Amino acid sequence: MQSYDVLVVGAGAAGVGIGCALQELTLTPNQWLIIDRTAVGSSFRHWPCEMRLITPSFPGNDFGVIDLNAVTPHTSPALSLAAEHPSGPDYARYLCSLAEHFELPIRTDVSVTAVEPADDGFIVRTTSEPLHARLVIWAAGEFQYPRTTGFCGAEQCLLASTVSSWNHIMGTDPIIIGGYESGMDAAIHLARRGMAVRVIDAGTPWDTIDTDPSRTLSPYTQERLRALPNGALTLIGETRVERVVTVAEGYYVFTNHHPVPLFSAMAPILATGFAGSLSSPAIAPLFARRDDGYVVLTTEDESTITPGLFVVGPNVRHDDLIFCFIYKFRQRFAVVARAIGQRLGLPTDGLDWYRERGMFLDDLSCCDTTCAC
Amino acid sequence: MQSYDVLVVGAGAAGVGIGCALQELTLTPNQWLIIDRTAVGSSFRHWPCEMRLITPSFPGNDFGVIDLNAVTPHTSPALSLAAEHPSGPDYARYLCSLAEHFELPIRTDVSVTAVEPADDGFIVRTTSEPLHARLVIWAAGEFQYPRTTGFCGAEQCLLASTVSSWNHIMGTDPIIIGGYESGMDAAIHLARRGMAVRVIDAGTPWDTIDTDPSRTLSPYTQERLRALPNGALTLIGETRVERVVTVAEGYYVFTNHHPVPLFSAMAPILATGFAGSLSSPAIAPLFARRDDGYVVLTTEDESTITPGLFVVGPNVRHDDLIFCFIYKFRQRFAVVARAIGQRLGLPTDGLDWYRERGMFLDDLSCCDTTCAC
Numbered sequence: 001m002q003s004y005d006v007l008v009v010g011a012g013a014a015g016v017g018i019g020c021a022l023q024e025l026t027l028t029p030n031q032w033l034i035i036d037r038t039a040v041g042s043s044f045r046h047w048p049c050e051m052r053l054i055t056p057s058f059p060g061n062d063f064g065v066i067d068l069n070a071v072t073p074h075t076s077p078a079l080s081l082a083a084e085h086p087s088g089p090d091y092a093r094y095l096c097s098l099a100e101h102f103e104l105p106i107r108t109d110v111s112v113t114a115v116e117p118a119d120d121g122f123i124v125r126t127t128s129e130p131l132h133a134r135l136v137i138w139a140a141g142e143f144q145y146p147r148t149t150g151f152c153g154a155e156q157c158l159l160a161s162t163v164s165s166w167n168h169i170m171g172t173d174p175i176i177i178g179g180y181e182s183g184m185d186a187a188i189h190l191a192r193r194g195m196a197v198r199v200i201d202a203g204t205p206w207d208t209i210d211t212d213p214s215r216t217l218s219p220y221t222q223e224r225l226r227a228l229p230n231g232a233l234t235l236i237g238e239t240r241v242e243r244v245v246t247v248a249e250g251y252y253v254f255t256n257h258h259p260v261p262l263f264s265a266m267a268p269i270l271a272t273g274f275a276g277s278l279s280s281p282a283i284a285p286l287f288a289r290r291d292d293g294y295v296v297l298t299t300e301d302e303s304t305i306t307p308g309l310f311v312v313g314p315n316v317r318h319d320d321l322i323f324c325f326i327y328k329f330r331q332r333f334a335v336v337a338r339a340i341g342q343r344l345g346l347p348t349d350g351l352d353w354y355r356e357r358g359m360f361l362d363d364l365s366c367c368d369t370t371c372a373c
Numbered sequence: 374m375q376s377y378d379v380l381v382v383g384a385g386a387a388g389v390g391i392g393c394a395l396q397e398l399t400l401t402p403n404q405w406l407i408i409d410r411t412a413v414g415s416s417f418r419h420w421p422c423e424m425r426l427i428t429p430s431f432p433g434n435d436f437g438v439i440d441l442n443a444v445t446p447h448t449s450p451a452l453s454l455a456a457e458h459p460s461g462p463d464y465a466r467y468l469c470s471l472a473e474h475f476e477l478p479i480r481t482d483v484s485v486t487a488v489e490p491a492d493d494g495f496i497v498r499t500t501s502e503p504l505h506a507r508l509v510i511w512a513a514g515e516f517q518y519p520r521t522t523g524f525c526g527a528e529q530c531l532l533a534s535t536v537s538s539w540n541h542i543m544g545t546d547p548i549i550i551g552g553y554e555s556g557m558d559a560a561i562h563l564a565r566r567g568m569a570v571r572v573i574d575a576g577t578p579w580d581t582i583d584t585d586p587s588r589t590l591s592p593y594t595q596e597r598l599r600a601l602p603n604g605a606l607t608l609i610g611e612t613r614v615e616r617v618v619t620v621a622e623g624y625y626v627f628t629n630h631h632p633v634p635l636f637s638a639m640a641p642i643l644a645t646g647f648a649g650s651l652s653s654p655a656i657a658p659l660f661a662r663r664d665d666g667y668v669v670l671t672t673e674d675e676s677t678i679t680p681g682l683f684v685v686g687p688n689v690r691h692d693d694l695i696f697c698f699i700y701k702f703r704q705r706f707a708v709v710a711r712a713i714g715q716r717l718g719l720p721t722d723g724l725d726w727y728r729e730r731g732m733f734l735d736d737l738s739c740c741d742t743t744c745a746c
Contacts (some may be wrong), residue, residue: 084596358438
């Protein structure tokens, strides 16, 4: 059985990003490995083709403002892709070029079926041979793990994340369930095609103003919404979907607010977020959980009940801090890499410039200082 | 004659930004003053109404990525304007809200006619009473000082910066002289209206790839160019305009490359950059000049020949470093404010958090570290 000091699971934005940070530890190629179920950046390749990164890329790195979508302090997707809002395939290309440039040791087409604590580390069961690792960094993402439960008939709906193009969706009267970024992205593309779009959400995310972009629609989306013709969208807030019933002519959506169900000839589109890869049985038991379902992590993003198991990526939360954008979770790469280096007795001073470039968030009391101006 | 310790000339992005930094020095209101020829942010109010900030705003401040268009470390135009690419009037509103929030002492409708070194400082002559100041910070901008010379007949052309809306421009065959951001912005808006647009430039800025956004078109503009129909724009690079001749039917544009002049029925549009306010006779003599015309500054952005006279804003250059974007020149506010504080014997520790938040560029050997990924 092959044995590694560090095994990274996932070669998306989080896996490639932590990989670049780990290279600063001067690990030798046979000391560590990144594995991915399919290929580098593959989740991004499955985005609807109209979908773009909602955080804008800009090559401000050299003047202290790192490209929001960069996963290392000195690269910029804006520069390499000549794009402000890269598409999914664009962004996958950026990740591939990083993997090549930083010579990351990546093995693709390896899917993890279980992670088992063992002597001096973990046995990681995969669809091919099992691997041994002293330390495991879980960097699998969210996009391939949509949240599909919550009401009866959800399985009749169309999952937003499985749509290859909004141009393939036929009909005139879509109902979209979920009014955060992915629901609004669907709504915008369908409304631009002239459909009468309704968006239902249990809250009113379109009205929320918060200094934290994880709790409010992005400026990019707000601008696109304003550019739609008046009345193109009907926003139905503070409304919970209770069930979806299929009949011959279409779909009835029952809510807690409408005395009669809403009707659509088209399958309702489900955009209710992501359960995330940490909900997978292969890994879920190795973490303690908060009341809201998120995993409990140490200040170095290690499992509190399974030492040696770290998490990077959009699943990381600390108290009220949500790390679900690239520009947020990348702030923790060097923190985790430093912990790995210390654990393995490797020099960590190569990580200093992550801190110098403002990409090293170890003070979790940060934040909420932006004023309303 | 009223006398101040510090007088800031200009209440645009640079003047309001340095004003917010100066407030950290705990100056009393009667110790300093900001004056502006018209009003806070007035240059921005004169932008063509279709024009937007080309740097994208995003409220990433709390996670170490300050909004590119913010002039203080803890504000965000993305947040207060709900916009990614604010318009000129939008941005002026942001500056006004800062002026109010930070209680900046601003006097408007005061135009500077001369700055004269005098005992213990300067006499600043204005269109109303003269003012005395120990230290002067020149924060007047660029937009109201276009570069209009360079070839015969330039005065026959339409200055891009004087256009109130590209929708007011009538014709079918515009020639735009200058292919950087403002020329391309004009080109994009006119091409979207179906005009056959030609852009002439002495170089090929549309092909330049550089890690420095001051030397290449922004991702925002690159994306907008790609979205135009094929053939909507004719880009004429490596071509210098030698003269423009007006005839009854229109305008002939003679270049160094075309054996016969280019013809347009419309006045050519001049977008050849800005001479900047430091070219104004009121202030020009107080600086030494580099060969390229930019002023020579100390490492604290003070005139090398007129002690006590500082510069902030897009006119600042150090060697090859160009500070012509907000996210660049704001990096020098705290450097200048610190120098002012030291000169006046005031505590400067209020500026520490500019450094903590990565908004304090005093190491001018920075930069050029972004790799091509």
